[in-house]
Amino acid sequence: MKISNDETARAAQTTSAQITPAQPPVSLGGLHAQKDGHKGVPAATPAAHVEISAQAQALSASKAEAAHYLPAVKAAPETRDDLVTKLKAQVEGGTYHVKGTDIAEQILRRSAADRLQ
Secondary structure (H helix, E strand, C coil): CCCCHHHHHHHHHCCCCCCCCCCCCCCCCCCCECCCCCCCCECCCCCCCCCCCHHHHHHHHHHHHHHHHHHHHHHCCCCCHHHHHHHHHHHHHCCCCCCHHHHHHHHHHHHHHHHHC
């Protein structure tokens, strides 16, 4: 990260009165410094209160649900050989036909996906 002279000057003009802590200081309430030479480091820290948003809880549930189906997905074959054999026979026999609208739809989908990347 580069800091320009202008940014340095602005930082120097900031006084301690302009700087306010985001949260009030936390009392360590009877915690003692460790005896292994780390002065000022509490032996234990007070417990923090953590709340998980509804969105995070939903994502966690979705992840658990996905994990439930993962073994079935891993057990599925990489290719569906029966479908590949059937389509290959249709192409070779000249009986495989695709609608123009299906081709156009795929072109548009791939074009949109390419723009997202």
